[in-house]
Amino acid sequence: MDSSSPLDWDEMFEYLPGTLVELVERPGVFYEIECYEAMMVPPIWLKGDSRPRYPHSLRIVSRKTVQACELEPTLVHTASS
Numbered sequence: 001m002d003s004s005s006p007l008d009w010d011e012m013f014e015y016l017p018g019t020l021v022e023l024v025e026r027p028g029v030f031y032e033i034e035c036y037e038a039m040m041v042p043p044i045w046l047k048g049d050s051r052p053r054y055p056h057s058l059r060i061v062s063r064k065t066v067q068a069c070e071l072e073p074t075l076v077h078t079a080s081s
Contacts, residue, residue, distance in 0.1 A: 007038050012036050
């Protein structure tokens, strides 16, 4: 990916894989985002849908299953006096 190309980083992080979306043109039809391809127009691919979508054609319903990174608890050792 070319770092000098104009990317909409806010949009990329808004439409993360795993986000549940509804089609604006067909209320009640839901899909999960499979991936966001920044170099594609339109950039958003949905699981079970054969064509990519534009952000304005989707309404975000839930980000419950989205995992941007895995967080694991770490032990913190403190010096005892």
